[in-house]
Amino acid sequence: MDEKAKKLIAEAKESIESAMSLQGLEEVRVKYLGKKGEITQALRSLSKYPQEERPAIGRYLNEARETVEGMIEKRRGEIAAIELEMRLKAEEVDVTLPGKRPSIGARHPISVVYEELELIFGHMGFQVYEGPDVELDYNNFEALNVPRNHPSRDIQDTFYISQDLVLRTHTTCVDIRIMKAQKPPIRAIIPGKVYRFDAVDPSHLPVFHQLDGLVVDEGITFGDVKGVLARFAREFFGPDTEVRFRPSYFPFTEPSAEMDVSCVLCHGSGCRLCKYTGWLEILGSGLLHPKVLKEVGFDPEDVSGLAFGMGVDRVSVLKYGIEDIRLLVENDMAFNLQFIHA
């Protein structure tokens, strides 16, 4: 009997070890431990043995069963590990294949620049205001010290809707609306589309964008014009940006100044972009003209104001190195999609 049992265990062990799949292992288990399995059968037929041998054989067979069960469990673990490994191997992907990405749209550079400007001036306490594109001649010109039928109108060639209505040539006209509606202190920035009678060419558009700024309070000085705008220039163009202010003329400011920044391309050493001057003209500014203050009912002896205006298209062109301003309105996706990370 011993011999027979030993042989049974040895056979089982061999079958277990040669099983290469969970299914094969299960067959081995059934063969030995299943309802009709050899060890199970042997245990069932204990009665065939003499009474006195039964306990020893029974114990022996039970041990054999436990041994075989143990071996099967162990083997099951081994096979599972192998099978997992094989499955993982089979599931391997080419990580260099292109991903399936959700499509995401890009912002237009004009609105990227607007947002940045609004943030910079917002931190200085400026609030955003807007106004109509079709504006009264009065707000666009007359209240800003540009009388009707006056040669100074030549400065800004204008689209007319009617005798009294123009397409605004600057968002400065909203200054008038704000000042007529509010008392100082005022700090406002005014984004928006503006219109000039210019044909479309690489550096002109008849419709473009402006950001105007307005501060009215007691004791606003020309030094404040410089301070506010220099801070903007450093935040927008970078901390090393230099600025200079040149005397200029705008009908609605006195004194008036043009602000130049050190060239974004050559940093002042001179290049094609800055026409070898080292400087780029960025914006017009100045203290509000006393006639404008009086027009909106403020007394120039009590309050003063500063105003500035910049072309957002021009600023974008400089910031992003856009060679032809028409790209800003053509909306060729090959251009617009370059701003996906803006």
Added chain:
Amino acid sequence: MLVPYRWLSQYVPGLPPPDAVAEALTMSGTACESITGEGEDVVFDFEITHDRADCMSIFGIAREAACVFGLELKHPDLRVNEEGPQVDELASVKIMSPDLCRRYMARVITEVKIGPSPEWMQKKLIACGIRPINNVVDITNYVMLELGQPLHAFDLDRIPDGAIIVRRARDGESIVTIDGETRELSEDMLVIADKKSPVAIAGVMGGESTEVQESTTQVLLEAATFDSVSVWRTQRALKMRTEASVRFSRGLWPENARLGLDRAAMLMAELKVGKVSRGTVDEYPGARPPIHIRLRPERVNRLLGTVIPRDEMKLILMRLGFILNERDEGSYRVIIPDHRMDVLQEEDLVEEIARIYGYDKIPATVPKGAPPEIRLNPERRFESKVGEILRSSGLTEVNTMTFTSEAVCDELRLPSEDIERGKVKIKNPISSDYTMLRTTLFVSLVDVLRRNASRQRDDVAVYEIGKVFRWHDPDSILPCERKMIGLAAMGKLEQPNWRTPGEDVDFFHMKGIIEALLEGLGIFGYSFEKATHPTLHPGRTAKVLVEGEDIGCFGQIHPAVREALGLKKSAYLGELDCEKLLRRMSQDIKVRQLPRFPAVTRDIAVVVQRGVESRRVEDKIWEAGESLVESVHLFDIYEGPQVPPDHKSLAYSITYRSPDRTLTDEEVAEVHGRIVEGITSALGASIRS
């Protein structure tokens, strides 16, 4: 304005080198645009600001340079060698319109010999971009460049009795100008006339009939001060900008007429063009006392944020030609020299002081007062949120011009009666493509689609937040401007991939983008209804309703429009009203309790006639299911042999859940039964098992 360095330095002995001149003048307000040439032959191109009529000449620039560098200014030689008869015997001037002519001066040159001007003069004219003609004309041009005073030379023999009349033109009058063109004149134009008819358009151009010729022997030289507005209007009306009219339009001062006339007469004599007769005709109805302005040095510093000493202010102004008298309370009475017509109030003097003192020396400060309370602009916040949501749906932002044209409106089949009522038209359009403002973003968006398609890009998905313009109310002064969200998509929304070929955009993509937008804005009470729009496919257009209000529409571009536009792929357009959406936008969130009891899902396939809108089935499910229905999800639509002809099967997955208990099978079966009952009885539907 072109200014040769050599010529400039004649009036400012010791003038620093060209680079230094360009820099110093730029920083004091006379911007040097470019420098050409080498060494002494350098020519500056200055941009003269519109207010500085006094700088429209070499001498004017010299006056600035002398002041900026603190150098002496040398005046041109004005000593005229007069001989022969008195001018009064040869010519007379009568000003009939003193409102348009402040001063009219004239001299007469006799025994004129027309010939070329000397080489030095011709060189200077050429350097400034003016073509030499003959000695008389060249001298008038030379003096105009030198002093900024336009002059005109008439052939005196061709003016009967030498009688000059300065008057308004009569309606119907015309003149042939020296360029050979016939000009129709009107009553608001000022002319120089003989006893019968005009011989020159004042300040703009002379007439052919009195032009100086080879045979001319007597010349009448005119130096006048015409009204700037009048000359400006005339040059605009006649579309003729001349060197003279540009200068008159900016404004001239009467004293300059005298300087210009004497300088020209002096040159005529010196260059032996002829004999300058004695005396000057001087009609001067517009003489005015000089302007004076109170200057408070303390206010100058207050406005500039500086501590410039009063003596320094005084010195700066005196160097600029202002005359200062001390007044009480520490202020000055400043007399304005007549060439500074731009200085009219104290603030103008503040700028004069600041620009010569140096803008760069003024300390940069920040406004001292507390800023006003800031309120975030709700519109900008809304727009930025809209952009964020649409970009995450794959749409790229575009920026278009607000102009459009009748032709584009026709292409989009926008009805013409709408054009008559709705369009804001431009009186002076720059081209036939930009004749009016758009009434819908569609006109701009199709342009974007078309341009990209023409550049071999047929997959485009874009949005724009922009204004449209209409006259809603004919009595309002301003047109109505509305900001709209425009959507356009064509071709594939997602780039084809090795895993998925990618689908072309269809109605439901567009609808999904709008739904995602609305929900991202916190707007949930929306619905869609079949609609029509002239540009869109009649069977594939919907309007978007929020709480019953129409907030916009979208749909497929009408095939006829698409063909007209030359688009290969079908495209979709949408437009939503910003203000209506902003009003309903909500960013308030009150968190609901998470579900605590399990949900049960049952599917149902409803067979209805093809024309029945799915929304009606869904509404029935919600209605019959009462509060136990948590969600309804349409997961399949089937038309084919398994359902009767002209019918469709809509398969829904309905999720049931109760907030306060676990639903039993019986409860779910009951409510599901009610739904089946509701749908079949109300819609004549059957349930597919």
